[in-house]
Amino acid sequence: MNTTPKHLYRFASLTMTALSGIMISTSIFAADAAPSFAGSYQCKRVDASNNTNTYPLEIINNGNTYTFEWMDANGFPLYYGTGITHPTAPTLAIASFFDPKNPSAFGVEFFKIKPDNSLQSNWVLQQSNQVGSETCTRSK
Amino acid sequence: MNAFNNSLAGTLGLLLISTYSPAFATPADISGNYQCTYHDLGDTSKMYTEKMTIKKNGTVYNVQVFGKDAVIPYELGTAIFNTEVDNAFAFVFWNIKDSTTYGSEIFVIKSDGSLDGAFSYNNNNNKPGIETCTKLY
Numbered sequence: 001m002n003t004t005p006k007h008l009y010r011f012a013s014l015t016m017t018a019l020s021g022i023m024i025s026t027s028i029f030a031a032d033a034a035p036s037f038a039g040s041y042q043c044k045r046v047d048a049s050n051n052t053n054t055y056p057l058e059i060i061n062n063g064n065t066y067t068f069e070w071m072d073a074n075g076f077p078l079y080y081g082t083g084i085t086h087p088t089a090p091t092l093a094i095a096s097f098f099d100p101k102n103p104s105a106f107g108v109e110f111f112k113i114k115p116d117n118s119l120q121s122n123w124v125l126q127q128s129n130q131v132g133s134e135t136c137t138r139s140k
Numbered sequence: 141m142n143a144f145n146n147s148l149a150g151t152l153g154l155l156l157i158s159t160y161s162p163a164f165a166t167p168a169d170i171s172g173n174y175q176c177t178y179h180d181l182g183d184t185s186k187m188y189t190e191k192m193t194i195k196k197n198g199t200v201y202n203v204q205v206f207g208k209d210a211v212i213p214y215e216l217g218t219a220i221f222n223t224e225v226d227n228a229f230a231f232v233f234w235n236i237k238d239s240t241t242y243g244s245e246i247f248v249i250k251s252d253g254s255l256d257g258a259f260s261y262n263n264n265n266n267k268p269g270i271e272t273c274t275k276l277y
Contacts, residue, residue: 062265064181084260084268086228086246094230096244096262106262108232108244110222124220126232126242129198131220 037085037093037113038066041136045070048130057136068095068109081109097123109134167226168249170219171196178259178271192273194219203231212236217245233259245271 038061046052055078060067068081083095091113098106109123119136174192191206193213203217219231227249234242245259255273 064268065260065265080263082260082262082264083244084246084258086248086256086258087270088256089228089248092222092225092228092246092248094244094246096232096242096260098262104239106232106234106242108218108220108230110220110225110228110230110246112222112224120222120224122220122222124200124218124232126218126234126239127216128218129200131199133223 037061039117040139041119042139043070043119043134043136045132045134047132056139066093066095068097070097083109083111085113167221167229168253169196170194170201170229170249172253173276174255174273175276176255176271176273178257178269180267180269201229201231203233205233247271247273 038059041057041059042054043057044052044054055070055072058069058071060069064084066083066085068079068083069077070079070081072078077100079097079099081095081097083093085091085093093111093113095109095111096106097109105125107123107125107128109121111119111121113119117138119134119138121134121136123132123134124130171194174194176190176192177187178190179187189208191208193204193206195202199220201219203215203219204213205215205217206213214236215233216236217231217233219229221229228246229249230244230246232242232244241261243259243261243264245257247255247257250256253275255271255275257271257273258268259271260268
């Protein structure tokens, strides 16, 4: 005869549920760690006025930093940037960027590196309170 | 069967919570004064201190960076969050007397409100650095 109270079964069931939830949560977090970052991307850039442009972006690993090159359709640079990933949050990256035709126009872009190697970012120019966005899909 | 259903429902509930909670939440208000220490990457022999003031300005934050005992900032900055990241922010900073010297920095916000940062200067591969800041109350 089983004399174990039903509420103990329920407690055990909920405990297992919680543990499985923690394991799933942990595995999601682990899967989010340190995907590759340098490479070629196709990006859609949207400014605060909702003007949209598409650009190829090349991210080059230089050892301590990354170089960012946004190109126009003819392969000429639209923006250059220098950036890093955060040492303890490697799915987060930043770049300070500037327009080579107008070097006084510079800003920062804040990237989230997604598990599928795509990028989601927001950017702002210095001394501006208008925030733009950008999404990039890796092309190779 | 009921226990299985309860377990499955609970698991799915926890899965939804664990998936949802890290992103898209309201970012912390980072406004305030911070005491910071930084050094260049790989050179902890030279530690520097500075104070940083952050003020909200609509959808961005304005940043002022002061040297020790200074009352006028030597760097200014503009900070933003990523819309999918609520525990970190980035800012562009520039020298107040020479705006050709600029860079960017990313801070992860820790649970006690302190900041764990990394920075680099534009067009310079040799000077990324590390910075930590404590919020002053």
